[in-house]
Amino acid sequence: MGITAVSTGRMKARPLFGSALAPAAVGLVLAIVLIVIVGSTAFADSRLALLLGYLCVWVPLLGAVVAAVGRRGAARWVRYLRLSVRPIDLIWGLGVGLLARTVASLIEIWGYGSVGSAGVRFGETVYDAWWLFGTLLAPVLLAPVIEEVFFRGLVLRAIYSEVSGARAPSIGKFHDRPGSTPLQPDMSRMYRSHVPHGRTGGHLAAMIAVGVSGLTFALMHLVSIDLGSAATVAVVWSSTLSFGLAVAWLSLATGRIGGAIIAHVTFNALAIVPALL
16 A cells, blocks of 8 residues: 545644644654753752653654654554554564674673673662663653654654655555555655655655654764763764664664564564663
């Protein structure tokens, strides 16, 4: 199935802004600024620091998604952001997540001389609700969903649409139609739309969209670490960039972000679980 425009007599849901790029850029910049502020602030309560560390990322990113997509029904949100999961996405997600974690481990060996030198570490364990949140819920479940919705559901889609010259479809104006012809081989259903003659082609638009999505994802994670160590910077940048590019490609290839979410959960879980053993 592809995506084609249809006209209806009903009111159509539209983004609150003319382009999804504006709220996406504001959300990303705000998240980066808040990460730096929270990271440089000393908190007496470690639980407060933990909570703020996540909220300073999640609130701006989710706010950008709301501003870009608009206040409409859940079904239209799912359609616009391609928030769907099929059985094949489980296979793709697990495979990409495992491969990306393997690459990250090789990067750690290159940067530190051993695996896990940049891994998650926990101090004295107190098994309470905060432990559950900080160890499993936030890094393994919530963060992957929120970040993939923003970087692959919003940023990737918006960049591709803008570069190709085909504006991101307004919610409610598009539906799936069998037999749509893709712009290029392997181009996802998510991005199959007519590109006017003379505009940038689908191949280049896909490469730029994947690159921007991966680079911004890596940048947001880079500002959250101590930049005083060149090895740490190189390892974190290379690991997050390679992962971001991989899941961006996966989203383009499938036309859904379900596989990317599963890959992100797998990638993070493989860093958390060894620290718990």
